[in-house]
Amino acid sequence: MAEKILMPRLSDTMTEGVIAAWHKNVGDPVKKGDLLAEIETDKATMELESYKDGVLLHRGAEQGGKLQVNDLLAIVGDKGEDVSGLIGGNGKQDASSRMQDASNKSEKENTKSEKKTTTEKQPETSNQQPASNIDISKMEEVVLMPRLSDTMTEGVIASWQKNVGDDVKKGDILAEIETDKATMELESYKDGKLLYQGAKPGEKIAVNDLLAIIGKEGFDVNKVVAAAKGGAATTQEPAAKDNVDQQKAEGDVSQTASSGVPQQKVEDTAHEPQPVVNEGRIFASPLAKKLAEEKGIDLKYVKGTGDNGRITKSDIDNYKPQVSSEQKAVSSEQKQEASSTPSVQKTQPVIAPTYFKEDFEEVPVSQMRKTIARRLAESKFSAPHFYLTMSIDMDACVAARKKINETSAVKISFNDIVLKAVAVALKQHPKVNSSWLGEKIRINHHVSIGVAVAVEEGLLVPVVRFADTKSLSQIATEVKTLADKAKTKKLQPAEWEGSTFTISNLGMFGIDEFTAIINPPDACILAVGGISQIPVVKNGTIVPGNMMKVTLSCDHRVVDGATGSAFLQTLKSLLEEPLRMMI
Numbered sequence: 001m002a003e004k005i006l007m008p009r010l011s012d013t014m015t016e017g018v019i020a021a022w023h024k025n026v027g028d029p030v031k032k033g034d035l036l037a038e039i040e041t042d043k044a045t046m047e048l049e050s051y052k053d054g055v056l057l058h059r060g061a062e063q064g065g066k067l068q069v070n071d072l073l074a075i076v077g078d079k080g081e082d083v084s085g086l087i088g089g090n091g092k093q094d095a096s097s098r099m100q101d102a103s104n105k106s107e108k109e110n111t112k113s114e115k116k117t118t119t120e121k122q123p124e125t126s127n128q129q130p131a132s133n134i135d136i137s138k139m140e141e142v143v144l145m146p147r148l149s150d151t152m153t154e155g156v157i158a159s160w161q162k163n164v165g166d167d168v169k170k171g172d173i174l175a176e177i178e179t180d181k182a183t184m185e186l187e188s189y190k191d192g193k194l195l196y197q198g199a200k201p202g203e204k205i206a207v208n209d210l211l212a213i214i215g216k217e218g219f220d221v222n223k224v225v226a227a228a229k230g231g232a233a234t235t236q237e238p239a240a241k242d243n244v245d246q247q248k249a250e251g252d253v254s255q256t257a258s259s260g261v262p263q264q265k266v267e268d269t270a271h272e273p274q275p276v277v278n279e280g281r282i283f284a285s286p287l288a289k290k291l292a293e294e295k296g297i298d299l300k301y302v303k304g305t306g307d308n309g310r311i312t313k314s315d316i317d318n319y320k321p322q323v324s325s326e327q328k329a330v331s332s333e334q335k336q337e338a339s340s341t342p343s344v345q346k347t348q349p350v351i352a353p354t355y356f357k358e359d360f361e362e363v364p365v366s367q368m369r370k371t372i373a374r375r376l377a378e379s380k381f382s383a384p385h386f387y388l389t390m391s392i393d394m395d396a397c398v399a400a401r402k403k404i405n406e407t408s409a410v411k412i413s414f415n416d417i418v419l420k421a422v423a424v425a426l427k428q429h430p431k432v433n434s435s436w437l438g439e440k441i442r443i444n445h446h447v448s449i450g451v452a453v454a455v456e457e458g459l460l461v462p463v464v465r466f467a468d469t470k471s472l473s474q475i476a477t478e479v480k481t482l483a484d485k486a487k488t489k490k491l492q493p494a495e496w497e498g499s500t501f502t503i504s505n506l507g508m509f510g511i512d513e514f515t516a517i518i519n520p521p522d523a524c525i526l527a528v529g530g531i532s533q534i535p536v537v538k539n540g541t542i543v544p545g546n547m548m549k550v551t552l553s554c555d556h557r558v559v560d561g562a563t564g565s566a567f568l569q570t571l572k573s574l575l576e577e578p579l580r581m582m583i
Contacts, residue, residue, distance in 0.1 A: 002077025003052055004086055005036070006208060007060075007067040009146030010493065014041045015189075016068045023437075024056045030076050033378075035437070037074075046497055048073075055079045058087060070144065136227050141195075141215035143174070145205045146186065148493070151371050152179045154206045159283075162194045168214055175212075180371035182460075183489045190214055196221045198228075202279055277303045284311035291316045368458045379520045383436070384556040387515050390568045393576050394531050394546040400578040408473055415451075415505050416476045418528055418550075421574040423447045423467035424581045426501055429567040433500050434558050435521040441558055442521075450499030450519060451479055453486040460486040461519055463499045503528060513549040523558035524567075527551040548575075 007017050020038040024030055030050045037048045058075035061067050075083045136142045145155050158176040162168055172188045196213035199205050210228035213221055278300045284292070288311045292299050295316065302319050304311035365373075397417055404412050426433040426447045435442040447468040450461040462482035464475060485491045502519040507530030516527040529549040536545035550571070554564045574581045 002075050002081050002083045005074040007069050007071045007073045009069045010041045010046050016066050019061050019063050019065050020045050028056050030056050057083045141213050143212040144208045145211045147207045148179045148184050154204050156204050157199050157201050158183050159201050166194050168194050180367040182491050276300050287313050288316050366457045372458045376517045379518050386556050388564045389551045392548050392572050394548045398546050410473045410476045412472050412476050421581050425570040427468050431563050432524050432567045434523045436558050444500040448498050448500050450502040452504040453483045455487050462495050515551050516553050518553050523555045525553045
């Protein structure tokens, strides 16, 4: 069955995209994950992958053409399938179509007016279009889950900044969406009221699924929700009513307990588990998080008094966990036993029995970890890796770095020097600076190096663009800025897209040597170990030397052994004589 692919929202400020290039023609077979097109956004040119298998039956615009977000971009289906009924939602109707629509609309209005005069209190929804026939992607009030990164397939609601019933203006922050790479803010496209939220904080929504509805009061939310869920109408109003009833019931219980009449109800509530105050993403100051960790306090039970419920230091200091009546009874019994036990027994050691119990913890897989697992598994099992390792004498680099940092306003690290040397070497060996595209190999003449940065939930690879043209101080400043953004989840898609080569450095962790998995679509990745002082032979004598091992992982479909070896020889010569990279 044919499926429409709409223009995705590839950045947080994107409203339209330009077709930079098509990688599939109409009639070409398409597999899930195949590169369909390159889309130029307001921040970067990004690759669009197919969501399904089939044949490309329609293209919404040709190369250079513009499409608004959620406009029809392509149709993928079975070979020879009729897709004429799916085309025409882009505002390109002919005169006869418009006349037919006007005629149909007039006929519906006449039918509705006749039924209204003959039937008293007839529900207004009886003449409406069936929910299953509604295309919600064309409705102005509907907000679909945007595709905020090139690899995103679903998003997690980190938090809602607007509640149902709140007024919303164009540009207001609706929600924070956790993608596979960062947590990003979603802005409203229009003015109105937030009438519906598609998920609660912490829940997942697939790309292009119903995220929110923004419109005027009286808009039929149930119809849209039913269309989105295939006819199963739901609404948030009964849930709100249930919450009110529950709060009322809880108020009755507390009032009864304070009057001291039915004691049994008070005892039942004492046995209930501690209520969870915070669900999903928890906002807390760094100091509050540190204090909570030291005191063993779970932040989901702490009520925040700061802005938007943010947990502060005073909230941690004033936090008192609820104690059940059973715990109180056990505590009082222990006190009585302690007071009644003779003092002689207190000096006798009590050997407690040893119990062995299996203990483990299972945590849900984050969006970032899912994508890392999928992409690296695809890389490892689809790209034939081979590895080249070389030892490099870093004596000259150690001496040069010391002299550079005596006058440099920015501290230069060994990683910055390696990055600069790699950039210069790639200009001399463009085949290493390449990408495998299936039917062709892209040889990049510009050098944009991805730097692997470890973050709490996995790994991000921000990109230093045109690294061969930048000085050591520029590289050092940019790497530090990008690393800080990665660790605070503030990287934007334009800052992690478009690498032509990747460097992964574990030398600062004391790792001497390792191999890395290629970061697609790059053809190679360089694994950099630490600098070790070991005895080496120079001029026939054994002297202490600073040696560093590097391992180049190569995609054998693009790079051969001789090509990778020549690149490493150039890199070795540049690092052993650092002045050469300044020429």
